[in-house]
Amino acid sequence: MKLKDKAVIITGGAGGIGSGMAKAMAKEGAKVAIVDLNEEQGNAVLSELQEISPDSMFIKADLTEREKLHEIVDTVVEKYGKLDVLVNNAHASRQVNFEDTTQADMDFSFNTGFYPTFYLMQSAFPHLKESKGSVINFASGAGLEGQKTQTAYAAAKEAIRAISKVAANEWGEYGINVNIISPIAMTPGVEAWSKEHPETFEAIVSKVPMKRWGDPEKDIGPIAVFLASEDSNYMTGQTLMADGGSIQIR
Numbered sequence: 001m002k003l004k005d006k007a008v009i010i011t012g013g014a015g016g017i018g019s020g021m022a023k024a025m026a027k028e029g030a031k032v033a034i035v036d037l038n039e040e041q042g043n044a045v046l047s048e049l050q051e052i053s054p055d056s057m058f059i060k061a062d063l064t065e066r067e068k069l070h071e072i073v074d075t076v077v078e079k080y081g082k083l084d085v086l087v088n089n090a091h092a093s094r095q096v097n098f099e100d101t102t103q104a105d106m107d108f109s110f111n112t113g114f115y116p117t118f119y120l121m122q123s124a125f126p127h128l129k130e131s132k133g134s135v136i137n138f139a140s141g142a143g144l145e146g147q148k149t150q151t152a153y154a155a156a157k158e159a160i161r162a163i164s165k166v167a168a169n170e171w172g173e174y175g176i177n178v179n180i181i182s183p184i185a186m187t188p189g190v191e192a193w194s195k196e197h198p199e200t201f202e203a204i205v206s207k208v209p210m211k212r213w214g215d216p217e218k219d220i221g222p223i224a225v226f227l228a229s230e231d232s233n234y235m236t237g238q239t240l241m242a243d244g245g246s247i248q249i250r
């Protein structure tokens with residue numbers, strides 16, 4: 001088991017990729033705390049997780065409530081006695097043309113994605129220093145390629161990649177690695193989004209060399225397990241493209 005007894009936090013753990021990673025990590029022996037504002041879905045995912053890893057937990061939280069972010073880390077460390085892995089996966093945003101993007105659109109994307117990632121990394125730091133742990137953050141082709149209608153989301157995603165690289169440089173000496181996954185996977189979030197933006201959706205699918213959307217647990221899960229495990233100890237500041245080959249960084 002690659003993650004035996006590792007204590008993991010996954011934000012957005014009730015969602016598509018979040019719950020897929022949670023199951024993949026639990027199957028490798030991790031104790032997983034999923035954090036999400038969707039209580040019904042969070043409890044449903046928790047029931048599945050507890051069948052695999054009985055110590056798993058669900059913390060209902062709205063990550064835009066910045067003053068409560070520190071409590072999430074405290075709650076998990078109190079229960080598990082340590083923190084090995086922080087996965088900043090939750091993110092919500094609205095798609096709008098560049099010229100119509102408002103301050104509210106920008107704030108929504110930064111408040112659900114960028115700031116929770118930043119503040120949770122700060123709160124997790126002393127614990128990760130002790131465990132020589134890992135951070136896994138999330139990017140998107142929307143940011144890497146500047147996809148249309150994604151101004152706020154693209155900006156927040158690239159800001160997340162930027163701070164991940166700074167932390168990788170600063171925290172490497174403590175044995176903490178910070179890496180980024182840029183996924184493509186079929187999830188409830190993408191399904192809803194595809195109905196509103198069918199043309200962008202089709203454009204993304206047509207560019208995937210593997211000609212299919214990834215599966216959250218089977219395709220993204222093993223990459224998250226690798227980044228959370230000792231197998232990736234000498235890898236930091238990297239963006240791993242888990243996207244069927246859509247974007248090839250050269």
Ligand SMILES: NC(=O)C1=CN([C@@H]2O[C@H](COP(=O)(O)OP(=O)(O)OC[C@H]3O[C@@H](n4cnc5c(N)ncnc54)[C@H](O)[C@@H]3O)[C@@H](O)[C@H]2O)C=CC1
Binds near residue numbers: 012013036
């Ligand atoms: N699915 C895909 O193809 C792609 C996904 N990504 C990124 O991967 C990550 C996961 O994506 P999906 O699973 O598709 O997302 P999703 O929308 O299916 O799930 C996101 C989860 O985050 C939770 N969440 C949202 N705002 C929250 C808040 N304020 N507080 C607490 N929880 C909140 C939602 O309730 C949901 O359970 C995200 O960072 C996304 O931007 C990036 C590129 C493509």
Ligand SMILES: CC(=O)C(C)=O
Binds near residue numbers: 190
């Ligand atoms: C949701 C997202 O970031 C996509 C499909 O690129």
